[in-house]
Amino acid sequence: MKELKLLLAFKNKAKLNAGYLLSLAISIVLGLLVGAAIMAMGGHNPIAGYKAMLSGALSSKTAVGNTIAKTATLCLTGLATAIASQAGTFNVGGEGQLYFGAMASALLGAKLMGVSPIIGVPLCLLAAIAAGAFWAYIPAVLKVKMNVNEVITTIMLNSVAIYFCAFLSNGPLKTGERGIASGTAKINTDLAFPKVIRLSNLTTSIFLSAAIALFVWYLMKRTTTGYELKLTGQNPRFAKYAGLNGGRLMILGMLLSGAICGLVGMFEVFGLHKRFTDSVSNEFYYDGMLVAMIMRYEPTGIILMSFFFGILKIGGTGMEMIGIPDEIILIVQSVIIFFMAAEQGIAENLIARRLRKRAAAKSIGKEASER
Amino acid sequence: MENKPIVEFSHTSLQFPDVLANDDVSLAIYPGEVFALVGENGAGKSTLMNILYGMKQPTSGEVFVKGKKVVKQSPAGAIAMGIGMVHQHFKLVPSFTVAQNIAMCCEPKTKLGLYDFKSAEQTVRKMSQEFGLEIDPSAKVNTLSVGLQQRVEILKTLHRGADVLILDEPTAVLTPQETDELFAVIRGIVREKGMTVIIITHKLNEVMAISDRVGVMRRGKLVGVTETEKVNERILASMMVGREMLFDELDRHETSGETAIEVENLQVLSDRMLPAVNGVSLTVRGGEILGIAAVEGNGQSELIEAIAGRRPSRGGSIRIKGKDTAGMGPGQVRSLGLSHIPEDRNATGVSGVATVEENLIIGKHRQREFAAAGIHQKKSAIRTYAEKLFERFDIRGAGVTTQAKSLSGGNMQKVVVAREFSLGADVLLIAQPTRGVDIGAIEFIHKSILEKRNAGCAILLVSADLDELFRLSDRMVTMFEGKITGHFEAGEIEKSEIGYYMTGGVEEGEDA
Numbered sequence: 049m050k051e052l053k054l055l056l057a058f059k060n061k062a063k064l065n066a067g068y069l070l071s072l073a074i075s076i077v078l079g080l081l082v083g084a085a086i087m088a089m090g091g092h093n094p095i096a097g098y099k100a101m102l103s104g105a106l107s108s109k110t111a112v113g114n115t116i117a118k119t120a121t122l123c124l125t126g127l128a129t130a131i132a133s134q135a136g137t138f139n140v141g142g143e144g145q146l147y148f149g150a151m152a153s154a155l156l157g158a159k160l161m162g163v164s165p166i167i168g169v170p171l172c173l174l175a176a177i178a179a180g181a182f183w184a185y186i187p188a189v190l191k192v193k194m195n196v197n198e199v200i201t202t203i204m205l206n207s208v209a210i211y212f213c214a215f216l217s218n219g220p221l222k223t224g225e226r227g228i229a230s231g232t233a234k235i236n237t238d239l240a241f242p243k244v245i246r247l248s249n250l251t252t253s254i255f256l257s258a259a260i261a262l263f264v265w266y267l268m269k270r271t272t273t274g275y276e277l278k279l280t281g282q283n284p285r286f287a288k289y290a291g292l293n294g295g296r297l298m299i300l301g302m303l304l305s306g307a308i309c310g311l312v313g314m315f316e317v318f319g320l321h322k323r324f325t326d327s328v329s330n331e332f333y334y335d336g337m338l339v340a341m342i343m344r345y346e347p348t349g350i351i352l353m354s355f356f357f358g359i360l361k362i363g364g365t366g367m368e369m370i371g372i373p374d375e376i377i378l379i380v381q382s383v384i385i386f387f388m389a390a391e392q393g394i395a396e397n398l399i400a401r402r403l404r405k406r407a408a409a410k411s412i413g414k415e416a417s418e419r
Numbered sequence: 420m421e422n423k424p425i426v427e428f429s430h431t432s433l434q435f436p437d438v439l440a441n442d443d444v445s446l447a448i449y450p451g452e453v454f455a456l457v458g459e460n461g462a463g464k465s466t467l468m469n470i471l472y473g474m475k476q477p478t479s480g481e482v483f484v485k486g487k488k489v490v491k492q493s494p495a496g497a498i499a500m501g502i503g504m505v506h507q508h509f510k511l512v513p514s515f516t517v518a519q520n521i522a523m524c525c526e527p528k529t530k531l532g533l534y535d536f537k538s539a540e541q542t543v544r545k546m547s548q549e550f551g552l553e554i555d556p557s558a559k560v561n562t563l564s565v566g567l568q569q570r571v572e573i574l575k576t577l578h579r580g581a582d583v584l585i586l587d588e589p590t591a592v593l594t595p596q597e598t599d600e601l602f603a604v605i606r607g608i609v610r611e612k613g614m615t616v617i618i619i620t621h622k623l624n625e626v627m628a629i630s631d632r633v634g635v636m637r638r639g640k641l642v643g644v645t646e647t648e649k650v651n652e653r654i655l656a657s658m659m660v661g662r663e664m665l666f667d668e669l670d671r672h673e674t675s676g677e678t679a680i681e682v683e684n685l686q687v688l689s690d691r692m693l694p695a696v697n698g699v700s701l702t703v704r705g706g707e708i709l710g711i712a713a714v715e716g717n718g719q720s721e722l723i724e725a726i727a728g729r730r731p732s733r734g735g736s737i738r739i740k741g742k743d744t745a746g747m748g749p750g751q752v753r754s755l756g757l758s759h760i761p762e763d764r765n766a767t768g769v770s771g772v773a774t775v776e777e778n779l780i781i782g783k784h785r786q787r788e789f790a791a792a793g794i795h796q797k798k799s800a801i802r803t804y805a806e807k808l809f810e811r812f813d814i815r816g817a818g819v820t821t822q823a824k825s826l827s828g829g830n831m832q833k834v835v836v837a838r839e840f841s842l843g844a845d846v847l848l849i850a851q852p853t854r855g856v857d858i859g860a861i862e863f864i865h866k867s868i869l870e871k872r873n874a875g876c877a878i879l880l881v882s883a884d885l886d887e888l889f890r891l892s893d894r895m896v897t898m899f900e901g902k903i904t905g906h907f908e909a910g911e912i913e914k915s916e917i918g919y920y921m922t923g924g925v926e927e928g929e930d931a
Contacts, residue, residue: 272784273794278777283766283773286768287770
């Protein structure tokens with residue numbers, strides 16, 4: 049399971065500092081080098097390959113639009129992971145929350161025929177928030193009240209949500225329209241987010257995404273609530289002693305996380321598909337979770353790193369155009385993650401070795417002086 | 420006991436990065452005796468035994484076992500030399516049977532090379548009869564009581580041929596009945612098998628009950644070795660904690676206030692769900708310090724945690740300034756005007772990864788002064804406030820924006836004191852305020868506590884340091900096994916006498 053592998057890789061919780069950023073830079077360079085080596089082995093010119101990647105992601109208006117849309121999705125899902133983890137809970141269930149948000153908003157959107165966007169869009173936003181938050185509330189309450197590990201429950205609830213939604217969209221709630229293999233009824237298109245750049249995936253939901261990202265950043269970094277969430281996550285014992293209600297804060301973190309995921313689902317439906325389909329997400333949440341973990345749940349870092357991963361993901365199509373398989377991108381990505389996961393171990397090893405050397409030198413000096 | 424020592428330490432020292440855990444210890448232990456090693460927490464008793472068991476290497480000095488000098492000992496080497504150790508936390512496989520645990524590492528094999536369970540069980544059955552340690556060899560360890568698990572540990576060391584048995588705080592996890600049974604077992608194996616037993620403890624009544632000789636450790640040094648029958652608990656207690664007064668007289672005004680803390684017949688369970696506080700009643704008025712003198716693990720920590728709302732009480736009542744706190748959490752209790760310095764600053768008193776200023780502002784962080792509308796943090800106001808406290812409480816470190824864990828223990832404690840003393844509370848629960856703190860900081864913290872007292876705060880103080888208690892308290896109570904055993908006004912009792920009540924002696928006549 050992808051999510052379990054990720055968990056094993058990133059069980060540590062180090063801080064984002066200069067040393068860490070250096071490791072990150074080295075990992076990215078190594079990742080790109082490994083990608084280059086593989087391209088060269090396949091008889092491709094690596095420089096041309098990476099050029100194609102960049103132009104695939106940034107050279108045309110459509111490409112830029114797609115990259116920005118991808119960045120927004122990564123960024124929101126990443127921030128959703130971060131806000132739950134700030135309170136010390138690990139939300140692995142964003143994918144399911146995303147599906148629920150998408151399904152709830154799609155169903156409501158299809159019901160609101162003839163309703164003006166000024167009323168309809170906020171209603172659908174609320175539906176997505178409620179559905180996503182609800183699906184995060186279950187594991188949160190189980191954790192706080194009965195001490196059930198949220199990693200296990202959120203992973204399980206992912207499957208429940210994904211298959212339940214698939215059942216609905218292929219079964220009882222399947223649209224009656226001809227030529228549609230699966231999916232719910234089409235939403236009121238007046239409520240849909242129009243494209244900002246034609247032919248790209250960039251819709252007006254980007255403005256909402258930006259607002260959400262800003263809000264989450266502000267909440268995490270500048271408010272008393274963010275401060276309380278952080279202290280709870282860092283040391284629950286201390287937080288409790290100091291009088292914070294750790295349980296309530298953990299639930300709040302999860303609710304916010306689930307709400308954001310629900311909104312991501314809605315943006316997919318109201319921006320692109322106009323109905324719920326099984327393909328509403330392609331493991332979008334895990335990509336964001338990865339970005340968040342690599343950036344140590346630091347909101348500013350997540351926003352920046354999302355852009356880099358957005359370029360990688362969209363740039364793959366550019367490489368395809370000159371005949372380089374876009375799986376190279378997956379390799380680059382994996383190598384970066386591999387090194388970042390090993391980062392702590394490698395760094396600790398280097399530090400320990402230096403300390404041992406210093407201690408040895410000291411004891412030799414001491415012995416000499418004693419004689 | 421004219422024969423040669425079976426274990427001998429000769430000028431053994433062990434230097435840890437910041438403390439000298441063992442300081443020039445010379446000690447001989449003879450075959451066939453029960454030797455008790457006593458001392459406060461951190462006095463170096465366990466460290467000394469870990470050296471003997473090969474878990475730690477001395478930085479200087481020598482260790483001899485059965486006349487042979489031990490070099491670069493490992494636990495495996497120690498076991499081979501006949502030394503067995505039962506740790507405070509058992510090292511058993513819970514899902515294995517008793518026999519499987521005992522036979523581990525030297526499993527009997529059948530002719531086919533498979534594990535011979537029957538033979539293992541037989542061996543264990545034979546041993547348990549031989550040593551008088553009754554146990555069912557086929558029972559799974561996770562179904563056994565703690566006392567029986569300890570028995571498995573002892574059998575395990577015997578099975579490996581140990582003739583020197585080290586028991587690290589063996590009674591800490593036991594009920595009184597189990598303790599009696601353990602002592603019977605120890606007497607049996609010493610008398611019948613000529614074993615040597617070294618028992619680490621800080622319960623003086625147990626020392627008197629079980630040991631032939633006793634060694635007292637204090638701050639890494641062995642301060643005395645004597646035959647147990649020549650001393651009593653009072654003498655041992657004063658040897659354990661005795662140290663000179665180093666400080667000036669503190670400024671003390673006469674004050675009297677209303678009753679602020681009222682505890683009545685309180686019952687509290689420990690983490691192991693055993694009764695830790697067993698019917699404690701006490702009151703503290705404004706303007707006085709009530710000190711609780713108790714040896715670690717006698718319910719004083721649980722008492723403080725229950726009053727602070729951090730631990731549920733199972734019976735009795737707690738009233739803070741007249742309000743019953745039943746069902747309240749720490750936040751609600753604090754809102755009644757209570758501050759709390761916890762005994763464990765690293766795990767509870769601060770968040771090590773948070774910055775110093777984040778640690779200083781908590782409790783006040785939602786006040787208007789530091790948060791617009793209670794939401795938007797005013798970073799500069801927080802910074803100014805934290806810097807003010809940093810200076811006033813003489814915290815030494817790189818500044819308020821560094822992580823709290825980068826501070827030394829004493830300065831970390833000053834962060835806790837600074838925060839808790841600046842919340843405007845007038846009921847203070849203070850536990851181990853100066854543990855591991857250097858002398859200068861101790862003096863400062865003592866003065867701060869006295870200032871609070873003189874300003875009319877009601878203070879409940881728990882400390883393992885008798886000097887501190889005698890210096891600060893207006894009144895004192897002693898606690899032993901969850902009960903109050905004595906009640907004294909300042910000046911009414913000597914330091915050397917109080918140990919008697921801390922170790923189970925009961926005041927004659929009136930009750931506390």
